[in-house]
Amino acid sequence: MSISARSSEALARRFGTPLYVYDGDALLARYERFRKAFAARETLLCYAFKANPLAALARLLARAGAGCDVVSGGELARALAAGFAPERVVFSGVGKTDDELRAGLRAGLLAFNVESAEELARLARTAARLKRRAPFAVRVNPDIRAGGHAHIVTGLAETKFGVEAAEALALYRRAARSPWLRAAGLQCHLGSQILSPAPYRRALARATALLGAIAAPLGHLDLGGGMGIGYDGGPGLSPEALARALLPGLRGLPQRLVLEPGRWLVGPVGALLTRVVARKTTSRRRFVVVDAGMNDLLRPALYGARHRVVAVRPRRGAISAADIVGPVCETADFLARGVRLGPAQRGDVLAVLDAGAYGSSMGSQYNSRPRPAEVVVRGGRARLARRRETMGDLVRHEL
Ligand code: LLP
Numbered sequence: 001m002s003i004s005a006r007s008s009e010a011l012a013r014r015f016g017t018p019l020y021v022y023d024g025d026a027l028l029a030r031y032e033r034f035r036k037a038f039a040a041r042e043t044l045l046c047y048a049f050k051a052n053p054l055a056a057l058a059r060l061l062a063r064a065g066a067g068c069d070v071v072s073g074g075e076l077a078r079a080l081a082a083g084f085a086p087e088r089v090v091f092s093g094v095g096k097t098d099d100e101l102r103a104g105l106r107a108g109l110l111a112f113n114v115e116s117a118e119e120l121a122r123l124a125r126t127a128a129r130l131k132r133r134a135p136f137a138v139r140v141n142p143d144i145r146a147g148g149h150a151h152i153v154t155g156l157a158e159t160k161f162g163v164e165a166a167e168a169l170a171l172y173r174r175a176a177r178s179p180w181l182r183a184a185g186l187q188c189h190l191g192s193q194i195l196s197p198a199p200y201r202r203a204l205a206r207a208t209a210l211l212g213a214i215a216a217p218l219g220h221l222d223l224g225g226g227m228g229i230g231y232d233g234g235p236g237l238s239p240e241a242l243a244r245a246l247l248p249g250l251r252g253l254p255q256r257l258v259l260e261p262g263r264w265l266v267g268p269v270g271a272l273l274t275r276v277v278a279r280k281t282t283s284r285r286r287f288v289v290v291d292a293g294m295n296d297l298l299r300p301a302l303y304g305a306r307h308r309v310v311a312v313r314p315r316r317g318a319i320s321a322a323d324i325v326g327p328v329c330e331t332a333d334f335l336a337r338g339v340r341l342g343p344a345q346r347g348d349v350l351a352v353l354d355a356g357a358y359g360s361s362m363g364s365q366y367n368s369r370p371r372p373a374e375v376v377v378r379g380g381r382a383r384l385a386r387r388r389e390t391m392g393d394l395v396r397h398e399l
Pocket of ligand 1 (some may be wrong): 048069093094110189191193224225260261262264299303357358
């Protein structure tokens with residue numbers, strides 16, 4: 001992300017902290033880079049909306065031609081409002097309700113990514129009632145281990161996601177007998193924060209074998225999301241390397257390729273700005289208490305995720321290990337532990353890097369803390385994209 005120290009300081013002053021700041025130009029550049037890497041064959045990038053549903057960011061991607069992967073009726077409504085074309089939207093998730101199926105059918109999506117026999121039957125019934133044919137892709141669980149923390153591994157048979165290959169085949173056979181179902185594609189998702197192309201190549205091999213056994217002529221093959229980024233400052237998974245790993249195996253397949261990147265697109269373009277509220281040192285640790293907490297960025301507490309934290313204006317002096325902790329009453333309330341940090345004073349602005357994905361979107365009001373403001377910078381100009389919540393917002397829905 002290319003927002004300078006000077007402008008970070010100015011943004012913190014103008015909009016207050018904690019503050020989510022996104023570089024909209026960098027987001028578009030990353031989208032273009034990913035798209036170009038796969039330009040050799042028809043590929044649809046369906047942005048995983050859950051990573052960051054901010055309309056100001058979603059609109060940029062929609063206008064650039066991206067599709068979208070949604071996992072709830074709420075995401076569907078927001079994605080359509082942001083301008084994603086319904087025929088470029090896939091609907092994932094193990095627990096779609098009847099209302100959500102109906103909303104998707106009315107919108108006319110590219111596909112429902114179906115995760116169980118029961119869901120497929122329910123989709124057929126709902127489609128029959130609405131008299132709309134339902135396009136679907138079975139999400140096959142590839143039983144491949146890939147990705148970061150155990151909480152975000154999804155492609156193993158022990159997880160709740162997808163169906164096993166043999167069952168997937170049976171579902172396509174069963175669906176062929178329903179006039180209300182249309183087999184549109186095949187889907188598979190490995191997990192998240194995957195840094196090597198190798199598991200994707202393996203998943204492609206399994207998917208191709210399955211495609212050969214499915215009688216229906218499927219329009220697309222969706223290999224999911226999960227492309228990892230370098231939280232340590234490294235390059236992350238390169239889309240060019242991913243394309244090199246996948247394109248040869250796709251040669252000869254008539255299907256359009258669909259991918260569902262979330263984190264890779266939006267993670268590195270966002271930072272969480274926070275101010276130092278207090279400092280304290282115990283016999284064991286140096287603590288820097290800041291005004292952002294686990295309610296604003298849950299990843300460190302939930303997954304032990306390690307985000308880099310830097311002083312926007314580093315001060316001269318000795319560098320030592322510090323725990324950057326929030327004001328929330330939980331020991332798990334830390335943004336980073338043991339980071340190398342120079343002297344910090346009350347009021348100094350720190351930036352938590354690579355916070356664009358699953359930062360704001362996983363935020364809450366825990367401890368009755370209003371959600372932060374969010375700002376998008378484009379062409380050097382900052383615009384408020386979501387205002388800071390007020391104390392009134394905390395009780396707005398109470399009766
Ligand atoms: N497609 C499906 C079906 C998914 O379940 C996910 C993410 C994605 C695409 C996008 O994955 P990505 O490209 O963003 O890795 N909260 C966790 C990550 C959870 C990912 C859930 N599924 C975190 O903060 O690391």
